[in-house]
Amino acid sequence: MQAAITRLAVLVILLVNQTLITFGWNPLPFSEEQVYEGVSAVATVAVAVWAWWKNNNVTKKAQHNEKFLKDRGMK
Numbered sequence: 001m002q003a004a005i006t007r008l009a010v011l012v013i014l015l016v017n018q019t020l021i022t023f024g025w026n027p028l029p030f031s032e033e034q035v036y037e038g039v040s041a042v043a044t045v046a047v048a049v050w051a052w053w054k055n056n057n058v059t060k061k062a063q064h065n066e067k068f069l070k071d072r073g074m075k
């Protein structure tokens with residue numbers, strides 16, 4: 001999934017770059033490889049934070065629900 005998101009983001013950036021070139025504006029000063037690396041790094045961090053958040057009881061409500069389940073022997 002992360003690779004698909006990265007490819008989509010790179011495609012969007014490249015389309016914007018091509019549109020800028022078409023209208024005579026300066027293109028983005030990045031190579032395709034640099035864009036891919038940057039988007040990939042951002043996607044990796046975002047997925048890591050999301051996975052950590054999803055698998056841990058970060059909010060007060062989640063902590064309360066976890067305690068409730070443990071008290072009832074459901075977890």
